[in-house]
Amino acid sequence: MSEQDQEQTPPPADGWVVVAWTPDEFGDAALEHGIAWAREGGRGVAVVNGTRGDALVDERFAAPAGLADLAERLRGTGLPHVVRQEMGRDVAEQVLDVAAELSARLVVVGLRHRSPVGKLLMGSVAQRILLTAECPVLAVKPGERPA
């Protein structure tokens, strides 16, 4: 169900930072912080882009053009990196599965403002990641720049 990034980078010496990414400002904020943290600790960046695949259109699932831009950006950092596109029952689960598989040191997720009703209807991916991850989770909002 997952699409691996074509190019194989050597595995990082000090583990992975997993970024829950979407092609919008929230995903970009998470990615920015994820890269900053990875750089600090000499870690690799694992980007996960997931969809439940149960709607005809999901704008949070990146198109090939968006993925190409992402790969470009990751290559620019010079860090080890991997990009996964997943489809399954629950996007939070997909992120956490990748985190478990790579024994991630940190998961970075972008927070979006959700109304209580919105959460009731659709749930919140960030909340489930925060509550169930087995490693530290960094939750960021757009506009916050990494120190």
Place this chain on the structure above:
Amino acid sequence: MENLGLLWDGLGAALTPMNLLYAAVGVLLGTFVGVLPGIGPAMAIALLLPVTFGLEPTQAFIMFAGLYYGGMYGGSTTSILLNTPGESASVMTALEGNRMARAGRGAQALATAAVGSFVAGTIGTLLVAMFAPALADVAVEIGAPSYFALMVLALVMTATVLGASPLRGLLSLFVGLTIGLVGLDLNTGQPRLTFGVTQLVDRLDIVVVAVGIFALGEALWVAAHLRRKPARVVPVGQPWLGREDLRRSWRPWLRGTAFGFPFGALPAGGAELPTFLSYVTERRLAKRSATKGRGTEDEDEFGRGAIEGVAGPEAANNASAAGMLVPMLALGLPVTATASVMLSALQGYGIQPGPQLMTEHADMVWTLLASLLVGNLLLLVLNLPLAPLWARLLRIPRPQLYAGILFFACLGAYATNLDPFDIALLLVFGLLGMAMRRFGLPVLPLILGVILGPLMETKLREALTISGGDPAILWSEPLAVAIYAVLLLVLVTRPLLSRWRSRTESRIVAEAETEAVTEGSAR
């Protein structure tokens, strides 16, 4: 001209605030179900049937008319933005429309589809107003044998000419005819195919059959294929047409209408063939004008998003949708799934469809035709500004959407008789509907068989009673003989026709594929 006067009176009746409200609800609901692939106007009307039994027949039909035209329009939006045609009739629209959208001309594609639908729908409705009464006058004289022949023609044509495989079509038709047999024999009072179940003696409720096949079948099918890679929607702004687009669009609109209406009006219409013919014609004309040296900007624009390729087929699609009202109103012969569900709604009101409809319920028919004109205008007014909103509908997750559909399906099935047995029956037909989708059986012949089967039997028995059981009466009328001759002719020429079509189509598809490949390698 007398007809136009009657239409004018109908317009007066249609333009009450209450009726306008029903037209608007129908149009919005129709676009809603049209935009979402897999859910069409037929399913929507079937789901609404139990709800509308509380309304006046006229109001219910105003709503259905809006739904029908709205569904046509909504389908074109999806084909253009997503390249997933919701129904076979929009395949040709998707071909050029999606390329236009990808080339950044989605707004113009949506606009030419909307205005083209409006033009074709209006002309088509006016033509219905002219032809249907005349045909009904003639049809009153038609005897039972010829009527029987007409129904045979309609059933065999929809089963074999439309769709990919005649075998599958006939299979589906006979399943439908069998379902139509269940219940009390109207002539002798004997129960047939009831297996001792008392609820079945009362004949199957068409609401349960239609909702089961369309709604439950589709929901189960979708549940079995819940997760699919999301498609990419092409973002668009407000639809609008420039002067140049308008100049290039108006002739294809009219030509498309000319193709669509007669095919729709034939007792075995369908919009597939006229949309295809319109596309091929526009393509050929564009090529010819390009080689002549004038209109060089059109040169091989087909394949890269030519506005003519959207305008023509879309107009043909809507004109045939209007044309199908001719056999339905004048003869009581539905030829599309939506029409057959509408016809069963008529029966629900105790109105007998057939040639008498035009005289016995004249005011209802004229109000219906007038409200089609009104609904068409409403579509244009509502949908041009609302197009970006409709595109957002595509983000509704399937579980939520189909949960809603299932709720209304069960409610509707239960409400018909207030008997839990109908829910079980619904499930049976839902499973049948799912199996049909799994094995690629077309749904239309089945629904037509269920609805036309009993009517056909009545005519057959009537004829045989007159002749005292001699089957020779079936070909005793010249009209009946002529119809059987036409049927024979169509069946003989069908293989040739389909070979030509599949050849042309595979060429077009092959071009589209090579284009996709070059595009992919360029990236």
